[in-house]
Amino acid sequence: MKHMTEEELIAYREGVAEQRTAISGHLAVCEECRGELERIEAVLAALDTLTVPDPGADYGRQVWREIAPRLAEKPEPWWQVWMEPRRLAAAGVIVALIVAAFVAGRITRPGKTSDNIANKEQVRERVLVVAVGEHLGHSERMLVELSNAEPSDPAQKQVNISAEQRRAEDLLQENRLYRQTALQEGDAGLASVLDELERVLLDVAHSPEEVTPAQLEAIQKKIAGRGILFKVRVVNKELQQRQEAREPAPAQNESTKRERNKV
């Protein structure tokens, strides 16, 4: 008797086999192929135990709240999307980077290719440094306030963190933009810290507006546990130093990046 191939059995199991009836007929009489199919099914059944977390009954509304401010009044031609304020800000940063690179190219003496590249990188980086530095400062302030928040009265059952939550929502959008820009710039250390910050901002943005003291403590522990405030401070400090240094030598610059990657 000719047995089924693994490919035929997998196709049968996944419902994409062409000769389904023939395979069913064979399986009815062939113990060996049935055993083989059972082994495939056991692996797939194990994979089925990987659950997807429930995003909550309110998730659809939550998604709408996130995207609604970014939607135009009416679906528009593709270029209209870039007129929305946040995307304009994004485009602004990109334009600034391009202009900075262009200016750096113009003001640099011709004939010294390596200097040209270094100068362009420095100017482009400076633009990113200023914008990200400001963003980190805002994030740090919000996280410090949240970390220090406590019920005004020990008997208080709910603490309102809606202000921090809204700020986290705003910061989240900016953070995504800066993280992507940092990645494009090849600054893996900065991108990594922004990635961690994004997860914390996401947690805060998705917290209820009013939390119990125990929930607040859990959020605060999460912030402390990830050491994100420390990392944000270190990176922000370093960005400030980079901003202050008028013309850092490329070698120093690289070593600074490497140092931060260790944070």
Added chain:
Amino acid sequence: MQQSVESTQAIAESDAIAVERTLAGDRDAYRVLVERHSHNVFRLAYRMTGNRHDAEEVVQEAFLRGYQKLGQFAARSNFGTWVYRIAANYAIDRMRQRQKEEARREAPRAEDRDGMENDPLNRVPDRAPTPERLTQSIELRKQMEQALAALSDAERTAFVMRHWEGCGIEEIAGVLKSSSNATKNTVFRAVQKLRRALQPVVETRAQARTMGTEL
């Protein structure tokens, strides 16, 4: 007011009507579509990206892109399938981006990306957990996630869409920009790789259960 209630009911009855109204300038009609399909898109996105953070980003981006491209949808009939496809495409981009990020990092973080949300302990079935059973369940889950992560983007997409989401081969082929036969092959390769990686551990577990030494 009565008219408003009626139009809300009409929107809820049909995605097609909601799409039409959105295109006519009724932005709230799009809200119905978002609220109706967010859970399904999240499930797909989570299975493709493997973490909640990226999945949420994929969901938002899929609905944003869906809104922007809604004019191109008009002739189609199933908004759910359409936005699903947008999400799958964006999830593939996100996975590639994530791989680049990981590759750039000198030392990948050992900690779980989702914190408590994705804590293995929270996902282990709830029956009489002993420390040993928890340990083995966590180990198995880790191996399954590693096996899924080891698939190529196309294999993972094909497997998730076919096995977990029950999508048709043509639909998956559309996302992968591939032929039906090539897509069937991709599904096969995905299952074959998962089997090679997981069958030994699954069988060991089954034997332990039979012998009553399961954890």
